[in-house]
Amino acid sequence: MNQFDVIIVGGGAAGFFAAINIAELSPDLKVAILEKGREGLQKVKVSGGGRCNVTHAEFIPKELIGNYPRGEKELLGPFHKFMTGDTIEWFEKRGVELKIEDDGRMFPVTNSSQTIIDCFLNETNRLGIEILYGQTLKSIQFTNSNWKLKTQDTTFLAEQVLIATGSNIKIWKILEELNHVIIPPVPSLFTFNVADKRIKRIPGVVAQNVEVKVLKTNLVTEGPLLVTHVGFSAPAILKLSAYGALKLAKMDYKFQIQINFIKQEFKECLDTLKSIKNDLAKKTVFKFSQFELPKRLWQQLVLASGINEHIRWAEINKNQLETLASQLTKAIFDVNGKSTFKEEFVTAGGVDLKEVNFKTYESKLHKNLYFAGEVLNIDAVTGGFNFQNAWTGAYIAAQNIANK
Template sequence: MQKDVIIIGGGAAGFFAAINIAEQNPELKVTILERAKEGLAKVKVSGGGRCNVTHAEFVPQELVQNYPRGEKELLGPFHQFMTGDTIEWFEKRGVALKIEEDGRMFPVSNSSQTIIDCFLNEAEKHHVEVLYNHPVKSIKKASELFHIETPDGEFVSKKIVVATGSNPKIWNLLQDLGHTILQPVPSLFTFNIKDERIQDIPGVVALDVEVNVLGTDLWSEGPLLITHWGMSAPSILKLSAFGALELAKRHYKFQIEVNFIKQTVKDCLDVLKTLKQDLAKKTIYKSTQFDLPKRLWHKLVLASNMNVETRWADLNKLQLEDLANQLTRAVFNVDGKSTFKEEFVTAGGVNLKEINFKTFESKRCENLYFAGEVLNIDAVTGGFNFQNAWTGAYIVAKSISK
């Protein structure tokens, strides 16, 4: 079956590319081949089922800093299609977006179904053919044409777009077409930690901490959530994304140092000495300081060689130093990781040196285009992975529809 453009993968990037190609050039017959019985699976579960469409960051130089892999390469593309363009694209099609306090953007409806319906309606309106249950078995190129084999027969097309996300089978086929694949490792994961100091207090959030991985220059800051199995929230997820390769090398066994109050040991000690005078008769356990959650304060106090009865007046030099260290440089042993919700992201994929980022076309194989996470691009959590998908897919569409 001969088509003008075949898109492999019916996810966010695949649909966005297909719709924009068909809209910009209605002459072209566009077909999406999706291996599952329905598409847009990641869109459905993103943001807890609300779909975190993008992030309210409107300066390309700032936006690229959220991509551990792809920072340099995405700067040019973001000048072509950016957050503002994404918002406008959806609003033109009746989907209003809203900005939450942390900058994440969601449909006003708070439902990912709104985004899915928008894509399905647009695809139908622009006569995009969507074929489900069509896994791709092989991709071969002969005399300017791509031959794509599926269990339902062969498809032939002059141009193809690969938007399959992190799919090892497709990466193998791309190697046969001359591409180098960087071995995928998980990104965006939480840290497994067994430690008395965080035991039995899941759900506690320290709002603004600094975390660094000992023995590396990896560090991050932001909220930290204590969970049943360890630690999560942006400060940890950022570390996992920027440290994806380094932490994989260490087999997810390493130490982190947490500064719960973002002060130096010396400054913290000065405050504690003043408190020793001002609150002399009170028990330390019951007088939570530094805006810390009460349950976390209790744990750190008990970890500093004190008990629930110890009063400020009774503190000796060693106990003061212990408490200052627990507050500003608490060391935890990480032993393993857990995937962050359903939003599984990998670092790895098609080598970025082999892509022309003006068009997202392969430098190795003419008329082969890429969009989304099939490339070695990934981002921290917050809508950035989707923005990469929209940008790449839009630029692909512009190149092909010409």
């Protein structure tokens, strides 16, 4: 029988972060991490395109919680205890300097997720934390003042357990056996699959500031929009996917979106086009982009308005002008399916937040059972917010575990 004071299930960001903090606060505690894979921290490895988007440069708790479609209310208190500034300080103390990019995302200055991985592995080694790979949890039960955890070939005992497995259906089933309510998981951060001739030939084009609506819903976002080889991505789409996770799942990811590429009302746009028609009468419409739109996108919207490559502004008729205004301000696209955002996979769903004490991250149903990270029904928009949730929950849980 393998006996530990604390066992952390899950060798990801939250698991390593919690283990390190527990061992630092209480060096006498025997701490172990159980990881089902052959190596841990795989999500850290692929995060941010391999650079690891550690957190986001938002330093006001009330502003920070606005990035969490699920967990907004619950995270306000925890963020007053540990948030962005604390995360930056924590890593800097361990020799990892972070930098802020123009969009607020924060990465290690090395631009490599391996920097974060090395930091965690060095700290766990320094503190004597055991990392047990290839351990798939099969069951967990409380018996004789200890938690008994069974993996495929080993039984472990621990006084305190932290579940930090992220989105894991098998773990959620085990927690259901402990009478925890699990909110059914659905994908949260994903891109939209769109097959449309207007965008077929222009993958890689970015419109910097658009408005996107999901028709027949109240879902609407603003921000950059990226045309991909299968449809649309970038913050405007990813925010929609996060806030609309439940609704879009019910629609089976088949719906229509309306895009305002220039964030003007139709009439305002039409008036502007009429002015351009007068000012640029001898110029070809197709050749010169307007409204600061990417040239290739402008050209596709012009063609979709029934305006060929050779027509001059003076030759555009009223119907073509109105159609172009519609394409610019209320273009409709059919979405038919979704794709994973890069190599990252985030879900809405998990342990019901009503069953967790967010002052300690301890289960309200079972003493000495804790949760951190995406095993809970908490998820965020892209930009480092999901990691900040992991750091905060892991730190607060670690404090409570170490001080018992």
